[in-house]
Amino acid sequence: MGLSSPELYLAVDIGGTFTDIVLDTGKERLTSKVLTTPSAPERAVVEGTAAILARANKTFADIRLFVHGTTLATNAVIERKGARTALITTEGFRDVLEIADEGRFDQYDIFIQKPQPLIPRRLRFTVPERLDVHGNVKLPLDEASVVRIAERLKAEKIEAVAITFIHSYVNPVHEVRAREILLEHCPGLSITLSSEVCPEAREYERTSTAVTNAYVQPLMAGYLGRLEREFRERGSTAPIHLMTSGGSLASLRTAVSFPVRLIESGPAGGAILAARIAAERGEDQILSFDMGGTTAKVCLIDNGQPFKARVFEVDRSSRFKKGSGFPLRIPVIEMVEIGAGGGSIARVDALKRIHVGPESASSEPGPACYGRGGTEPTVTDADVTLGKIDPARFAGGKIKVDVDKARAALDEKVGKPLGLDTQAAAYGVAEIVDENMSNAARVHAVERGAEVRARTMVAFGGAAPLHASRVAEKLSIKRVIIPAGAGVGSAIGFLDAPAAFELVRSLYMRLDRFDAATANALLEAMSQEATALAKEAAEDQPLREERRAFMRYAGQGHEIPIELPNRPLTEEDTIAIRQAFEAEYDRLFARHIPGAAIEIMSWVVLVSTRERRPEKLGPVSAKPAPAPSGKRTVFDALLGKAIEVPTYERDSLEPGTQISGPAIIVEDGTSTYVSTSFDATVDAGKALVLTAKNSEGRP
Numbered sequence: 001m002g003l004s005s006p007e008l009y010l011a012v013d014i015g016g017t018f019t020d021i022v023l024d025t026g027k028e029r030l031t032s033k034v035l036t037t038p039s040a041p042e043r044a045v046v047e048g049t050a051a052i053l054a055r056a057n058k059t060f061a062d063i064r065l066f067v068h069g070t071t072l073a074t075n076a077v078i079e080r081k082g083a084r085t086a087l088i089t090t091e092g093f094r095d096v097l098e099i100a101d102e103g104r105f106d107q108y109d110i111f112i113q114k115p116q117p118l119i120p121r122r123l124r125f126t127v128p129e130r131l132d133v134h135g136n137v138k139l140p141l142d143e144a145s146v147v148r149i150a151e152r153l154k155a156e157k158i159e160a161v162a163i164t165f166i167h168s169y170v171n172p173v174h175e176v177r178a179r180e181i182l183l184e185h186c187p188g189l190s191i192t193l194s195s196e197v198c199p200e201a202r203e204y205e206r207t208s209t210a211v212t213n214a215y216v217q218p219l220m221a222g223y224l225g226r227l228e229r230e231f232r233e234r235g236s237t238a239p240i241h242l243m244t245s246g247g248s249l250a251s252l253r254t255a256v257s258f259p260v261r262l263i264e265s266g267p268a269g270g271a272i273l274a275a276r277i278a279a280e281r282g283e284d285q286i287l288s289f290d291m292g293g294t295t296a297k298v299c300l301i302d303n304g305q306p307f308k309a310r311v312f313e314v315d316r317s318s319r320f321k322k323g324s325g326f327p328l329r330i331p332v333i334e335m336v337e338i339g340a341g342g343g344s345i346a347r348v349d350a351l352k353r354i355h356v357g358p359e360s361a362s363s364e365p366g367p368a369c370y371g372r373g374g375t376e377p378t379v380t381d382a383d384v385t386l387g388k389i390d391p392a393r394f395a396g397g398k399i400k401v402d403v404d405k406a407r408a409a410l411d412e413k414v415g416k417p418l419g420l421d422t423q424a425a426a427y428g429v430a431e432i433v434d435e436n437m438s439n440a441a442r443v444h445a446v447e448r449g450a451e452v453r454a455r456t457m458v459a460f461g462g463a464a465p466l467h468a469s470r471v472a473e474k475l476s477i478k479r480v481i482i483p484a485g486a487g488v489g490s491a492i493g494f495l496d497a498p499a500a501f502e503l504v505r506s507l508y509m510r511l512d513r514f515d516a517a518t519a520n521a522l523l524e525a526m527s528q529e530a531t532a533l534a535k536e537a538a539e540d541q542p543l544r545e546e547r548r549a550f551m552r553y554a555g556q557g558h559e560i561p562i563e564l565p566n567r568p569l570t571e572e573d574t575i576a577i578r579q580a581f582e583a584e585y586d587r588l589f590a591r592h593i594p595g596a597a598i599e600i601m602s603w604v605v606l607v608s609t610r611e612r613r614p615e616k617l618g619p620v621s622a623k624p625a626p627a628p629s630g631k632r633t634v635f636d637a638l639l640g641k642a643i644e645v646p647t648y649e650r651d652s653l654e655p656g657t658q659i660s661g662p663a664i665i666v667e668d669g670t671s672t673y674v675s676t677s678f679d680a681t682v683d684a685g686k687a688l689v690l691t692a693k694n695s696e697g698r699p
Helices: 042-054 070-080 144-157 173-185 203-233 252-257 265-280 379-385 402-418 422-447 464-475 486-494 516-538 573-589
Strands: 008-014 019-026 029-034 064-068 087-090 125-127 136-138 158-165 190-193 240-243 250-252 283-293 297-303 306-315 327-332 336-337 344-348 355-360 456-460 481-484 500-512 541-553 559-564 598-610 628-634 641-649 657-660 663-666 670-673 678-681 688-691
Touching: 008 265, 008 486, 019 042, 029 042, 029 379, 029 486, 029 678, 042 064, 064 203, 064 265, 064 486, 070 190, 070 203, 070 306, 087 144, 087 203, 125 144, 125 252, 144 173, 158 173, 158 203, 173 190, 190 203, 203 240, 203 327, 240 252, 240 265, 250 252, 250 500, 250 516, 252 327, 252 516, 265 283, 265 297, 265 327, 265 456, 265 486, 283 422, 283 464, 297 422, 297 573, 327 500, 336 422, 344 379, 344 422, 355 422, 379 402, 379 422, 402 422, 422 464, 422 628, 456 464, 456 486, 456 678, 464 481, 464 486, 464 688, 500 516, 516 541, 516 598, 541 573, 559 573, 657 663, 670 678
Parallel strands: 008 064, 064 240, 087 125, 087 158, 158 190, 283 456, 456 481, 641 663
Antiparallel strands: 008 019, 019 029, 240 250, 283 297, 297 336, 306 327, 344 355, 481 688, 500 598, 541 559, 541 598, 628 641, 657 678, 663 670, 678 688
């Protein structure tokens, strides 16, 4: 939101292991990490907020704005812990979730297994009704069938329903009437209409998005309601805004209605932080690397803008393969996310291979070294054993780390099966997780046609600074930036997010038969709706509007976005629109088809506050490193042996300070390992900048 007022701003990011909290007073920024409380996530938020407010000598009543991101919706889908949900669809479309798009993410695997639908077949009901592609009623809604289904829903104790009728994205009349009937017979039922959550063509994606929204809605509505109540009872009157997957802020009411838009809210905050870090330092090509307690996220950022997409897959059954998860048609910052975090569990398979993740020890019971009952070895246990983590400083000293328990878990589950000593077992775990993350970055870059080696890495999250040097070595990246407050980077990013709402609606139109009146009526209605929803989170800031159309050559299967003028369109505009389409098509595919028919499939209106453009940082004078605060023995992966390295307190390092690797730089939220391949400098923004000692990124 580009916040610059001296008033108090709170940002909270709930992860699978830690809940990160940032308090911005205008004069200073306080940060904290507390263990997530899965059974009641609001408890960690409230208790952590109370503690950080006490440090600032403030109260809940002093909070001006609360910005929140959470993985609760994502975890509910992955762990199948959402509401008891039913689907009501048009007669003949009961099995759209299984049929999907008839694609196979691995066409040669005869044992292929797709993720099980969130709604079993017996809880999918159909109703006689039909609209044509233009929204004309061909078969009226059979209201008696809806009444009978309502009785079934009560008998099955259904908590949420998704209604997805064919072609309802053009005309929602039947979906709206079905909702009215259901609420008459089942008061309090949570109902999602596909015409509201995803008014676009493509039946499978629209149904999948509506089903996912319905599945998580009661959970998210309950959680957000309890959170708001807890804050109000403690004196806070601040509005609560939620981070969306597209990198913008939404109001609490919008988040309750469309929780599917929160699926990637936490990682989106990290991408916004990385974009700001890049802009401040004049970096044009960035690889954002966010490693927390449960997952690692990789995102590409060019010219200060993260790559964005219209479709995101959740719960992939095959880690890197498109088509193996549930597609969600929502605005999203495009990234790859894998089960590789500090809490990721290591194991040895029948072929004597080490595997790390995607299973996580989370916060309960947590890694073995937490001493909270966990017995499985994790990445954090390996880092402790390798000497990268100071047991006395972990999470700012809030969590006591038991090195002996970490070593015992590694010995039992990795060392003994492979005949390795403790240090070798820990090294094996660390190497596997670092290679998993490096491979995820390579695959993601290849899919986007991007080169990784030429990029600067921005690393943040509780575990990323510990692993950034090694991942950079594997990717031959020569420059790594660890921003200030890296341990809670995503939460810091929330404070830079604009308030916005994006609407997408399908309305087919040939460019050579352009109907300006119809297009303008649709765009104006979308503008009014998006403006109203964006204002709820805009805090009286001025709004701007962008319009786009998703277009393709007639008969193609996929579209590309083209900017539209932000004014009523005329027939004469079709010439400029065609030229813009052909120019973009030529940029993407190195050719275009002169004179070919072009069709518009969907229209987009984005209303948002203006993003604050950060000022570029200036140079700083070089300063020698201060005396080390201590020394620690660390196993260096590239050298393949344990070495003694100096440790430094990050808070004591002034801009311009130069440190030669290897070294460990310690702070409350994380620690940065500067390997033998890199030297470190503190820049004008107090970020640590790791630079390879030679052009190949090798010592």
